[in-house]
Amino acid sequence: MKYIFKQTSKLLMGLLLCTGCNNWLDIQPSDRIAEERVFSEVSGFWGALNGVYTELLSANLYGGFLSFHGVEVMAQRYNVSQSQTMFYNLSQHAYTQDNIKNLLENYWNEAYKQILGCNNILANAEERHGEVLNDKQYNLVKAEALALRAFLHFDLLRMFGPVPTNLEAMAIPYKTTNSVAATELLSASGVIEKVLEDLTEAENMLKEWDPVVSEGLLMSVNENDRDNDGNTYRFRGLRLNYYAVVALKARVYLWADNKPEALKYAKMIIENPEAETLYPSVTRTAATDYSNPDRAFSSEALFSLLNENRKDIYDNYFNSSNANSTYKLIPAANRVDNLFGDNDKLSDYRYYWWGTSYTPGESETLMNVRFQELANTDLVYGKLMPLIHVSEMYLIAAECATEEQDQYGYLNAHRLRRGNPVEVTTGLSSELAKEYAKEFLCEGQLWFYYKRTNMASIQSCSSNSNITMNNARYVPSLPDSEMKYRN
DSSP states (O other): OOOHHHHHHHHHHHHHSOOOOOTSSOOOHHHHHHHHTTSSSSSHHHHHHHHHHHHTTTTTTTTTTTTHHHHHTTTTTTTTOOSHHHHHHHHHHHHSHHHHHHHOOOOOOOOHHHHHHHHHHHHHHHHHHHTOOOOOHHHHHHHHHHHHHHHHHHHHHHHHSOOOGEEEEEEEEOOOOOOOOOOOOOEEHHHHHHHHHHHHHHHHHHHHHHHHHOOOOOSSOOGGGGSSSSGGGOGGSSSSSSHHHHHHHHHHHHHOHHHHHHHHHHHHHOOOTHHHHHSOOOOHHHHSSSSSTTTTTTGEEEEEOOOOOOTHHHIIITTTOOOTTOOOOOTTTHHHHHHHHHHHHOOOOGHHHEEEEOTTTTTOEEOOTOOOSSSTTTGGGGEEEEEEEEEHHHHHHHHHHHSSSHHHHHEEEHHTTTTOOOOOOOOOOHHHHHHHHHHHTTTTTHHHHHHHHTSEEEOOOHHHHSSOOOOHHHHHOOHHHHHHHTT
16 A cells, blocks of 8 residues: 555656646646646556645645644634634634634645645546546546546535525535636625536446445455556545445535435435445454454445544544643533433443543543554554544435434434434434534544534533524625735
8 A cells, every 4th residue: 555655756856846836737848848748658657636626734724724623623622722812813703803704715725735636637537538537437437537527516615605594695616727816706695506517417327437436445455456546446535436426426416405305315225235345334353353343334435535643643632641831722620521411422432432531631531542552653644634434324324314213313323323222303403413523533524514514503612501603604705815806
């Protein structure tokens, strides 16, 4: 595996070195020649595509803001103090503060930079289909680039767009070309339409060409084919593969309040006859192993990022002994125990994502250890940051099913997959909220659940009181750098 990612890094460095400007899509004549040279070989396409996946780990994207800190703080996951200025302002949803404006602008700019990268790959794939790319290569490269473009736009919509009760409100631009010129703003429903167009095209291509359909996630090196084409098509769990795209469509349809379609796509994952072969549920043994617990629940993570430095996140933000007080993220006392309750914390695998703090003054606090380094540092799952899970499909199905028996059936099936044999039969909405809080630690989905459901109030990060939520708290303004071209 290390061999493959070293080769990817070499390809990406070659791509970056070939383009002599900060924005590699701001093409000058010499850069156009370099671009043509990069895309004159199949390896150039994989290098460019891998470059987008790698950049998703930027601190401005899923290596920080959209995973374990920004959106988690907005969702009141951690008890931050006023001395932690940036996190405190985020917890207060103070989007007009300069440090938060900069944070949001950095996210916006980085996301659209990667979207332009996808558009460049797509344009070159069309030009070189048959000349450089054979049918399999073309379909996989194009499908993944389309899916990445949709994935990035959708999360921009979820952040900056309106609460889904008002989908006709103006939202964000949807960029489908290499141009850096301003693109018209679309309504939220218009953006969703574009997202689904890209995902549907990707889905159709991947269904025919993606090895994940018949072989699963293939999260290991084929030792018999290290130097040939075979390993190019492995590690499908690190790419937007067919099943990840299907699951993403369920997520998008639910945001659009199209529950019949959301349920349809969720069931395509959870009712797949081959599910336990292709993406089996994590076992208690794997999830709770003393030395090397699989806290990523990797067997059922449909799309993850590989972060070789994941342990640094733990050390810098969550380690009760080492984390700097400015960045340290800890929940309020007893918050985690209250979330799980006496029954679930005895059996739930996810309770093992939390560990006792031995720092003075934190005796009643459990620390987030999900990204703590494993004893065996070579294990792939010890470096994963999951972004799309099978488990989310159970929660979507529970929310979208029309019969109460089915709603609780899906919910309890999900709970059982997490080690909880006690069934719940009442309070569906509150139970779903608890499951999003338990399941998506360090993934950011809790905040988007609150926004999608237009939650009227959420518990404060620092007390037992509730914060009254409103449109101003849920919807940041578009960055100044974007709006100045539109005024």
